[in-house]
Amino acid sequence: MGLTSRSVWPWVLAMAMAMALAGPAEAGRSCTPQKLTSRVIESGMAMAEKTRSALEASGERVVLLARAGQDLSKYGLNYSHVGLAYRETDGRRGNVWRVVHKLNYCGTAEAHIFRQGLGEFFLDDPWRYEAAWVAPTPELQELLLPLLRDDTAVLRMHHKPYNMVSYPWSTRYQQSNQWVIETLALAAEPGVVSRDAAQAWLRFKGYAPTTLKIGALERLGARLTAANVAFDDHPSEKRFTDRIETVTVDSVFAWLQRSGLGKPGVELRLP
Numbered sequence: 427m428g429l430t431s432r433s434v435w436p437w438v439l440a441m442a443m444a445m446a447l448a449g450p451a452e453a454g455r456s457c458t459p460q461k462l463t464s465r466v467i468e469s470g471m472a473m474a475e476k477t478r479s480a481l482e483a484s485g486e487r488v489v490l491l492a493r494a495g496q497d498l499s500k501y502g503l504n505y506s507h508v509g510l511a512y513r514e515t516d517g518r519r520g521n522v523w524r525v526v527h528k529l530n531y532c533g534t535a536e537a538h539i540f541r542q543g544l545g546e547f548f549l550d551d552p553w554r555y556e557a558a559w560v561a562p563t564p565e566l567q568e569l570l571l572p573l574l575r576d577d578t579a580v581l582r583m584h585h586k587p588y589n590m591v592s593y594p595w596s597t598r599y600q601q602s603n604q605w606v607i608e609t610l611a612l613a614a615e616p617g618v619v620s621r622d623a624a625q626a627w628l629r630f631k632g633y634a635p636t637t638l639k640i641g642a643l644e645r646l647g648a649r650l651t652a653a654n655v656a657f658d659d660h661p662s663e664k665r666f667t668d669r670i671e672t673v674t675v676d677s678v679f680a681w682l683q684r685s686g687l688g689k690p691g692v693e694l695r696l697p
Contacts, residue, residue, distance in 0.1 A: 429539050429577045466551045469696060473555045474544040476694055481513070481523055481559070484692070488512045488567040488574065489559040490606060490682070491525060492675045497553040501638050505558055505675035508603050509547065510610075512574045526574050528602040530588045535653040537588035537602065539580055555696040560679050560688040562610070569613040583608040583624060589656045591672045594628075594635040596659040597621045603673040607633065614687075633681045636674040645670075 481489065489512075492505040509527025516522045525547045530537040548557070562570065573579040589599030600608075600621075611624035618624045645657050645665075657665055664671065682688025 429581055469555050470549040471545055473548040473696055477557050478523055478544050480694055486561040488570045489561045491559045493552055494554040494556045495550060495552045503674055503676050508606050508675045510574055510606060512571055526580050528605040530654050533652060533654050535588060536586045539584050558691055558693045560682050560691045562688050566614055566687060573613045583612050583621060588654050590654050591670055593659040594671060594673050595625055598659040603675055603678060607678055631685050635671040636677045638670045639668055640670045641668050
């Protein structure tokens with residue numbers, strides 16, 4: 427269970443290599459073999475450059491960075507996936523931004539932690555070319571920064587079995603956004619040494635998950651056709667009344683600002 431670490435590619439090289447790759451990993455998305463088009467590459471790189479420029483101007487060192495990879499509007503949600511982005515100084519190129527995040531590849535029942543550049547993070551064919559971030563407080567950024575640079579530390583909260591709608595207060599599975607807030611808990615509280623402890627800290631700090639309305643037939647269809655969807659970690663009294671609680675980007679951003687652990691959010695879109 428290792429960290430998949432890829433340095434920020436030079437953008438010209440990224441474009442050339444991307445043309446030869448099949449569809450990239452996406453949290454909760456099936457893996458349909460397809461070539462990345464020039465439009466996707468151009469738009470992804472434009473989104474990455476716009477984000478990089480705005481992050482540099484902000485003066486922040488660590489942010490929770492989200493993208494709109496899937497259309498979740500029927501659930502009233504804006505963003506599908508969040509990672510922890512941090513600024514690093516490269517001796518040759520000055521400041522660069524890297525993103526540590528959890529990806530479920532090709533709809534399997536497992537996920538891995540990746541370290542990527544902004545270009546890779548946005549090199550996809552998303553629902554919308556839109557990004558958003560919330561910067562933690564300066565004190566929390568200082569605690570997160572060394573953890574994110576450490577290949578061992580970023581894996582401490584990682585649990586390989588993946589479930590797109592994992593229950594926030596269970597350790598049976600873990601989805602991508604859940605890994606982010608449990609890692610945040612690890613950085614913020616010295617007493618957090620396990621996922622159980624991280625979840626207890628999140629409850630204490632007032633984190634509230636999103637409740638999705640997912641009916642029995644929809645649950646059954648998802649469970650039978652997708653290896654990365656399960657409902658058996660959810661309490662029966664909630665599951666059988668169609669209430670599926672899970673960690674969403676929108677709920678994380680709202681909680682950070684409500685709790686005083688984060689600053690006001692920033693949104694970016696391509697024209």
